[in-house]
Amino acid sequence: MDDKISVLIVDDSALVRQMLTDMISKDPELEVAGLARNGVEAIKLTQELDPDVVTMDIHMPEMDGLSALEYIMKKSPRPVVMLSALVKKGAIPTLKALELGAVDFIAKPSQLPTSVVEIREEVLEKIKAAAHSRARELWERARGTRAPKKVKLRGAGVGGRLVVFGASAGGPRALADIVPALPEGLPAPVVIVQHMPGPFSGSFAERLDSKSRIRVVHAGDTEELVEGRALVVPGDNDMVFDKSPDGTVQSRLLPTVARRGASPVIDVTMESAAQNFGGRAIGVLLTGMGTDGAMGLGMIRDAGGDTIAQDEETSLVFGMPKAAIDRRLAGEVLPLDKIAERVVSLL
Numbered sequence: 001m002d003d004k005i006s007v008l009i010v011d012d013s014a015l016v017r018q019m020l021t022d023m024i025s026k027d028p029e030l031e032v033a034g035l036a037r038n039g040v041e042a043i044k045l046t047q048e049l050d051p052d053v054v055t056m057d058i059h060m061p062e063m064d065g066l067s068a069l070e071y072i073m074k075k076s077p078r079p080v081v082m083l084s085a086l087v088k089k090g091a092i093p094t095l096k097a098l099e100l101g102a103v104d105f106i107a108k109p110s111q112l113p114t115s116v117v118e119i120r121e122e123v124l125e126k127i128k129a130a131a132h133s134r135a136r137e138l139w140e141r142a143r144g145t146r147a148p149k150k151v152k153l154r155g156a157g158v159g160g161r162l163v164v165f166g167a168s169a170g171g172p173r174a175l176a177d178i179v180p181a182l183p184e185g186l187p188a189p190v191v192i193v194q195h196m197p198g199p200f201s202g203s204f205a206e207r208l209d210s211k212s213r214i215r216v217v218h219a220g221d222t223e224e225l226v227e228g229r230a231l232v233v234p235g236d237n238d239m240v241f242d243k244s245p246d247g248t249v250q251s252r253l254l255p256t257v258a259r260r261g262a263s264p265v266i267d268v269t270m271e272s273a274a275q276n277f278g279g280r281a282i283g284v285l286l287t288g289m290g291t292d293g294a295m296g297l298g299m300i301r302d303a304g305g306d307t308i309a310q311d312e313e314t315s316l317v318f319g320m321p322k323a324a325i326d327r328r329l330a331g332e333v334l335p336l337d338k339i340a341e342r343v344v345s346l347l
Helices: 014-025 039-049 065-075 088-100 116-131 135-142 171-181 198-211 266-280 294-302 319-326 336-346
Strands: 005-010 030-036 053-057 080-085 104-108 162-167 190-194 215-218 222-224 229-232 237-243 249-255 281-285 306-310 332-334
Touching: 005 014, 005 039, 005 116, 014 030, 014 116, 030 039, 030 116, 039 053, 039 065, 053 065, 053 116, 065 080, 065 088, 080 088, 080 116, 088 104, 088 171, 088 198, 104 116, 162 171, 162 266, 162 294, 171 190, 171 198, 171 336, 190 198, 190 266, 198 215, 198 229, 237 266, 249 266, 266 281, 266 294, 281 294, 281 319, 281 336, 294 306, 294 319, 306 319, 306 336, 332 336
Parallel strands: 005 030, 005 053, 053 080, 080 104, 162 190, 162 281, 190 229, 215 229, 281 306, 306 332
Antiparallel strands: 222 249, 237 249
């Protein structure tokens, strides 16, 4: 059927190509457009077949996935979902792929094919979300644009506040615009809840830190909340806050309540922020598929805090912000390039 989402599968492993073909072929909304074994074939078949989505392995002979992705995004941009080994050394090229324009990534399980069932639903969800994303439009618009404008502090800040950012698909690129724009001396601690596997979130924190004027660290089991410092919640964990008898608040990590790896859970952290900070909490919900964060944003709003959702035009995947906006849980709806400035003005 012409209305099916066509997928080009790119992987040097015949086993993985067959695994993905079986998954995609059994879904009534999807169809396999073609198969490629390396980046050279990927570029050729992308131009010949014009697939709606490309799934791209990172490590391949002749031409790797990053090189092929960069070429495709320059010559014929379209949604690309990367395949990466779920190990720490796979994090840096995967994060680089997201910066180059990939919509999302899928972490390959270590035991194939025995663990295929565990990732089937995630694979199909992410392919469909990529197909309905604004990847082509946003990539075309981003060409030739300058770096995000850095925000300046104006006057003294109001102490005792907390900023929580929640994001999923498209989040690494959105946060790479927002966090480096925040000024040194930001008068509040920041918590970043980005859906990402545990082996990857540490490298993500390091990359954000290298670009930012505020300190960005991968959170430990318990952390003091420090003004002008951002904590990235580790994947496979959720972050909550505990108030001590003297009124100070610390963060604490718990095993995640998420299913299928969609952790950390934004709702958990935002709910705890609302309970411990009340009207002093600021919740910001960014691009991502699903509805995580909408309920948490509503809890911050109900506690008297400020709530912001990213607008549709600048969201790579509008699922999470849309859920909050449709339920009228976002106090403000802003484009990506206005969010850092608004957060600073609220502080």
